[in-house]
Amino acid sequence: FWLKFSWPRRSKVAVCMMRFLLNLCFFFVLIARAEAKASAKASNVSGPGAQCLPTWAQKTSGSEPPVCPYGSRLIFDVTWPNEGPRYLAVLCVLYGYVPFLIMFMAAQHLVFKRTTRELSFIAFCGASSAINEFVFKKLLLEARPVGSCNLTCGMPSSHSMFSVGFFVLMFLDAATRVNPMFVVDESNWQRQAALSKCYRWFVLPLALPYNMSNERFVRTVLWWLVILLPVPFTRVWLNDHSSSQVIVGSVLGTISACIWHWGVHMRVAKLMDHPTWDGWTWPSSWGKWYLLTNNIFIPWWVSSNGVRIDHMLEDDSNKVSNGDTRCRRVTLEVRQGLWSGEAQLQASSYSLVA
The missing domain is CATH 1.20.5 (Single alpha-helices involved in coiled-coils or other helix-helix interfaces)
Structure with a gap:
């Protein structure tokens, strides 16, 4: 397609x-x-899930579909209200689709690039959504507040769980990309500036460079803060969730993101970092194509191979004067005395000479 x-x-x-x-x-x-x-099947729900149906849906008789008196029900459990300022309604409805747009972007990047980092994000989204829909909502069985046009249970909020959980996951992922030294990310910045606007808008927010400076880390966190954290507030304004449902969903999203990052993401990344895996690539029968390539950044403090090439910044202005154009001198400065001094990087074997 x-x-x-x-x-x-x-x-x-x-x-x-x-x-x-x-x-x-x-x-x-x-x-x-x-x-x-x-x-079409929601109004005929029987069993425990029937108690989550609103009053206007329970009064429907015959085969007529239920009509919401508070507005219109859109896809992804978003209500378009009849009352209130139009500009706030449009803004809140658009924020209601932000989580699904992010999942779609991550899926697009996974299909075209076939990388393990985006695969981890998609797996987290799928696992957290499945647990919320088929475990928590089935156990709690709390209806949505009056004013919502949705027919499903509302405790906890799936939108809040995803938005807060994905923000925490991106925050932890960005935190592992900040080196202890201040990285002047000139090479990555020039590479990004040469890309097309389409690639910068739809790919780079999910595919940041390995080394991040403190300034880039702050910009990244602020970007995801503006994109994701208003989602729980918009759900309350649309009356699709109560304050308690949003708070419980946000807490569950934070806990699930921390468990996923430290219990799954980093453990799998450390396993892939082992030398016996040889880059963790799965070659296909089509020749140069790879079904899956590893792009998860391994911080130097959890790497089984110590300091690697992607943990350092190459300094083109300080070339090694030995006639070999493949050699560059990089400066390593780790605070608290863990690593200090200069190292010579050999491009052919990636060996470090202290």
Whole structure:
């Protein structure tokens, strides 16, 4: 389904945008059909889940679909209210789709790049959503507040659990990318500036460089703060969740993100960092293509190989004067006396000479 053309460079941005929009439309069409089938069966729910139905849905007689008096029910359990300022309604509804747009972007990046970091993000989203929908909501069985047009249970909030959990996961992932030394990320900045605008908008927010300076770390955290943390407040404003449902979902998202990062993400990354795995690549039968490549950054304090090439910054202005153009001199400065001094990086064997 993905479009692949050998067009001129100036047309690649348009092709990328068209491919992204087509896949996004296809994704929303599938979800809309699934939501329509689920809504048709929601009014006939029997058993424990029936107590989560609102009053206006329980009074429906015959085969007529329930009509919400408070507004319209959109896909992904988002209510479009009849009352209130229009600009706030539009803003809150758009924020209600932010978690699903992020999952779609991560899935797009996983399909095209086949990297382990995005696979970990997708697995976390799927695992947390499944546990919330099929475990917590089935056990708690708390209805949504008055004013919501959704027919499912509301405790805990899935949107809040995902948004806060994904923010904590990205915060911890960015924290492991900050070296103890202040990294002047000139090479990565120049590389990003040369990319197309489409790639910078839709790929780089999920594919940051390995080495991050303190300034880039602050910008990254602020970016995800603005994108994700308003989601719980918008759910309360739309009356899709109560304050207690949002708080419980946020707490569960924080706990699940911490458990996933330290119990799954970092453990698997450390296992992949072992020399016997040889880069953790799975070659396919098509030749140069790889089904999965490892791009999870291993911090130097958990790496089984010590300080590696991607933990250091190459300084082109301080070349080694031995005639070998493959040699560069890099400066390592780790605080608290763990590592200090200069090292010579050999590009052919990646060996360190203290």
